[in-house]
Structure formats: structure tokens, C-alpha cells
Amino acid sequence: MGLSELKSESSGIYNSINDINASVSHLADLSMSENHEANHATNLLHDFRSNMEELALNVTNVHGQVLDTDKVADNGIVSIENLDTSLNELQHMFTVSTKTINALVSKLESVNMITDSISQIASQTNLLSLNAAIEAARAGEAGKGFSVVAGEVRKLAENSKLAVQSITDILEEIKTDIIQASEAMNSGNSALAVQHTSLSATKGSFNNIKSSIEETIDEITTCIGNLTTASSKKDDVIDCVEKVNDIAKKNSDLTQEIAFKLDTQSDSLDKFNDTLDNLSKNISQ
Template sequence: LAEVVASGDLTQSIHVEGRDEPARLLNALKSMQQSLRNTIQSIADSSNQLASASEELHAVTEDSTRALHQQNAEIEQAATAVNEMTAAVEEVARNAVSTSEASRASTVTAQQGREQVRQTVSSISQLADDVNGTAGEVEKLAERVREISKVLDVIRSIAEQTNLLALNAAIEAARAGDAGRGFAVVADEVRALAHRTQQSTQEIEQMIGAIQSGTDQAVGSMQSSNNRARSTLEVAQAAGAALELITQAISSINERNLVIASASEEQAQVAREVDRNLVNIRDLSLQSSAGANQTSAASQELSRLAIDLNNLVARFKV
């Protein structure tokens, strides 16, 4: 019986009779056989459970490893997308800052243009006032010329009357004969003087007419220049108002660009923080993946040991 038990066969029944020393030895052998049978059975059950659990652990670990690899790939894609978004946001921020600087430069230029327009408006307004004043002076000159023309009319009338009186005096002197000869000479001189006065008056009238025509043209030109100056003044004032609106619009754009730049910078900081967190998550995922690989290897080793244990237990018959 001892050889049978030693060979691993625990199925043989041991019958004990008596109370002598061999009987006690057989009882001890029977107890050892039963204890060994129970132990081997427990080891077999445990090894089977261990093998099953090892297989399940290996399967779960493989699934976890695949999930971690997929998660790593998705994290890499997310990190790449966040990096691209960060670059885009930073580019938007740089463009907003550049646009803001350009807007500030445009604001300065518009303000300078507005100041130049203001000076132009002031100069045109002064020019219009000067033209208006000159037109008034020319109008006064024309009035003086008209007054001179009236005086010339009086002089011409007097010269005609003088000429007529001298003619009458010459006729009377001729009638008087020798007694009126001296008076006739004076009358001829008076007639000659009246004739020269008429000629001079005509010449002066011609010059006065030319002056009056010139003053009339000058007044018309002054009025036209004044009208054009007023029109130009209105255009310049409209241009100044338009530049004022442009300046206000550029200032508003500049403020909005500053807001966009600030918001973009904050968004870029958030994106960089997200990228750092994704990198940390990726590192933790890689560590988890490495741990899962180690667990998978350990479960495979545990499964191999369970199989070896089953092989050892299989040597016994229970």
C-alpha cells in the first residue's frame, strides 16, 4: 500500500483490522492518504481556479493594453490638435497686435490729416474773407469811378456850353468889325480850350470806361472766387468731418483689436495649459500601458505556473 501511495495513486482503499502495531501503521497510512488526497484535491481546484483567473487576467490586461494604446493615440492626436490651435491662436494674437499698431499709426495719420484740413479750412475761410474784403474795396472803387464819370459829364456839359458861348461871342465880334477883333481872338482861344477840354474829357471817359469795365470784371471775378472759396470751404469742412469719423472708427477698431489680442493671448495660455495637461496624461497613460504590459507578462507567467502545478497534481490519482 505504501508503494501505491508513493506512486501517486490515492484511490486505493485501506482496510485496518486489529489494534496491533501494523494496524496502527496502516491507520496512520490511511490518515496520510486521506490528508494527501484532500490536499491534492484542494491544490488541483486552486490550480484550476488560478489558471482560469490567470487567463481572465491576461485577457483583461490585453484589452486594457489595447485601450491604453488607443487612448495614447487619441491623446497624441488631441495634443497635436491643441498645438495647432495654440499656433493659430498665437497667430491671431500677433495679427491683432499688428493690426492694432497699424490702426494706431492710421489714427495718427488721420489726426494729422484732420489738423491739416482744419488749417486748410481756416486758410480758405481767411481767403474768402480777404476776397470778400477786396471785392468790397473794388466795389467802392467802381463807385468812385461812377462818381468821376458824373463829374466828367458835368465837365463835358460845361465845355459844350463854353464852346457854344465862344461861338456866339465870335459871331458877335464879327458883327462888331474892328472893334470886336480882340474879343474874337479871345473867343477863338476859349473855343480852342473848350475843344481841348472836350477831347480830354472824352479820353478820360474812355479810360474811366476801361477802368469801370475792369472793376466790374474784377468784382465779378472776386464774387466768383468768393463763391468758389465758399464751396471749397464747405468741401474742406466735409472732408474734416469725414476724417473725424474715420479717426473715431479707427480708434474703435484699435480698441477692438486690443480686446481680440488680449482674448487670443488668454486663449493661447489656456491652450498651452491644456497641452501640458495632455502631455501629463499621455505620460501617465504610457506608464499605465507599461504596467499593463508587465501585468500581462506576470499573468502569462502565473498561467504557466498554474499549468505546471496542474501537471504535477495530475500525477496523483484521487
């Protein structure tokens, strides 16, 4: 093979190396770009992991607060049930008291009937004593003793009538007080019935709140489970991306090393071609 043919072959190799070098350089640029994107993706995933962990912590805190609220609702329901029991007992006591008062009013009516009878007897006794006094006066001296007895009987009858009237007045006052107490009992019983109705409505509201809280607890529990699963898969994705990032970095380093060696080979061929040119000139001389 002559120098011209050797130089031609060398030029072909040189051109091929330059073409390969250009391709490798382009590949190195792509590898560096991939490495940069992989680093960016890794950073995004790390930020995403931090956000996921913060979200999981917040959801867990909310879960705890909702559980505390559920306990408060339970305590509220228990308090309402205790109050409801107390109101029922008080309402029963009002009912018993009302019946007792009504029975007492009936007995007072009976006492009034008795006092009326005593008053009538006293009036009749007074009338009889008056008639006896008249007859004693007609009898003259013989009826003086009987007249004294008739006077005493009349005084006793009048005093009895006055005493009965006083008792009747007192009983009427007692009856009035009892009737007022009965009306107050009835009003209190009605107020208790209203309170009982309001308390039942409040208890229903508490039960609805508790049902909503329990549904929220179930949803939060499901959310926590999903976050846990997502967090586990997210860690797998981060590991995979980091491995891809390592491979891309190694590939970039290897491509740059190949490009460097090709540059070295290209420089060597340049020197070789220069040597061939000098040798060709020397031979021509």
C-alpha cells in the same frame, strides 16, 4: 491534502489567473487606447497652440496697420483743417477785394459827374467865346484883338471838351473792367463757398472714418486680450493633458508588465500541473 485535491486547487488558481490575465489584457488594451487618444489630443492641442499663435500674430499685425491708418486719418483731418483755414482767408480776401472794387466804382461815378460838369463848362465857354467873336466882328477894327482872344478861348474850350470826352471814355473802359473784375470776384467767392461746403463734408467723412477706426482699435485690443488669456489657459490645458498622457503611458506599461507576470505565473502553473499529473501516474503504478 491529496494529489487530486492539490491538482484541483492548482486548477482553480490557474483558472483565476487566466481570468485575471484576461481582465488585465483588456485593461492593457484600454490603457493603450487611452494613451493613443491622449497622444492624439496632445497633438491637436499643439496644432491649436500654433494656430492661436499665428492668429495672435495676424491680429497684432492688423492692429499695427489700423494704428497706421488712424495716423493717416489724423493727418488727413489736419490737412483739411489747414485747407479750410486757407479757403476762409482767401474768401475773406475776395470779400475785401469786392468791397474795394465796389468803392472804386462809386468813386468812378463821382469822377464821371465831375467830367460831366467840366464838359458842360467847356460847352458854355465855347458858346460864350462864339458870342464874343460875333460881338467883336460887329465892333469892326476895334474888336479885332478881342476877336483873337475869343478864338483862343473857343479853341481851349473845344480842346477841353475833347479831353474830357477822352477821359470819360477811358473811365468808362476802366469801369467796365472793374465791373467784370467784380463779377469774377463774386463768381470766385461763390466757388469758394461751394468748396468750403464740400470740404466740410469731406472733413465730416474723415471724422466718421476716424471714429470707426477707433472703434476697430478698441475691438482689436479686446481681441488681443482675449487671445492672450486663451493662450495662457491653453498652455495650462496642454500641460495637464501631457501629464495625463504620461500617467496613461505609465499605467499602460505597468499593466503590460502585470500581464507578462501573470503569463509567467500561468506557465509555471501549467508546468506544476504537468508535474502533478506525472507524479499521480507514478504513484498509481
